[in-house]
Amino acid sequence: MKIELFEPAMCCSSGVCGPSVDPKLVKLQETLRLIEEKGIEVNRYNLSTDLEVFAKNDAIGEVLKEQGPHALPVVYIDGELIAEHKYPSTDEWQEALKARGVEINLSAPSKTENPCCSIPLPNEEPCCSPSSEDSDCGPGCNC
Numbered sequence: 001m002k003i004e005l006f007e008p009a010m011c012c013s014s015g016v017c018g019p020s021v022d023p024k025l026v027k028l029q030e031t032l033r034l035i036e037e038k039g040i041e042v043n044r045y046n047l048s049t050d051l052e053v054f055a056k057n058d059a060i061g062e063v064l065k066e067q068g069p070h071a072l073p074v075v076y077i078d079g080e081l082i083a084e085h086k087y088p089s090t091d092e093w094q095e096a097l098k099a100r101g102v103e104i105n106l107s108a109p110s111k112t113e114n115p116c117c118s119i120p121l122p123n124e125e126p127c128c129s130p131s132s133e134d135s136d137c138g139p140g141c142n143c
Contacts, residue, residue: 001078001100002041003032005087006060008072009048028087031106035093038104047072 011017032042045053047069054060063071063084075083082088082096090106097104 004076005044006072006074007044007046008069010046031093034106038102
């Protein structure tokens with residue numbers, strides 16, 4: 001099974017970066033981590049960094065041609081559209097996966113105190129800035 005998320009332009013691949021982190025993206029990151037732990041392939045494509053993937057995918061090309069970039073995010077499971085203009089809710093993720101034979105509890109607590117302070121991917125800045133004295137980052141974040 002493969003999940004593909006075609007996302008609007010963001011500052012980093014997860015969107016969990018910069019001075020103000022969107023709590024919806026933090027929740028999404030945790031949801032996708034739980035889904036990946038079930039062995040499901042998850043691919044996130046950022047409009048600002050993955051233009052080639054957008055250009056090569058006919059389905060997302062049609063969505064963008066008809067609706068423009070405001071249709072993003074768009075989410076597919078095995079090529080089937082499950083959401084556009086928004087990320088699926090926890091219930092929607094669970095229903096879509098259950099319909100494909102995967103039982104998963106996406107309400108599990110986070111393993112980290114503050115998902116903002118995750119380890120950045122190569123060539124990305126960490127979510128928290130070392131110069132942020134008033135940051136509420138978790139332990140070990142060097143904030």
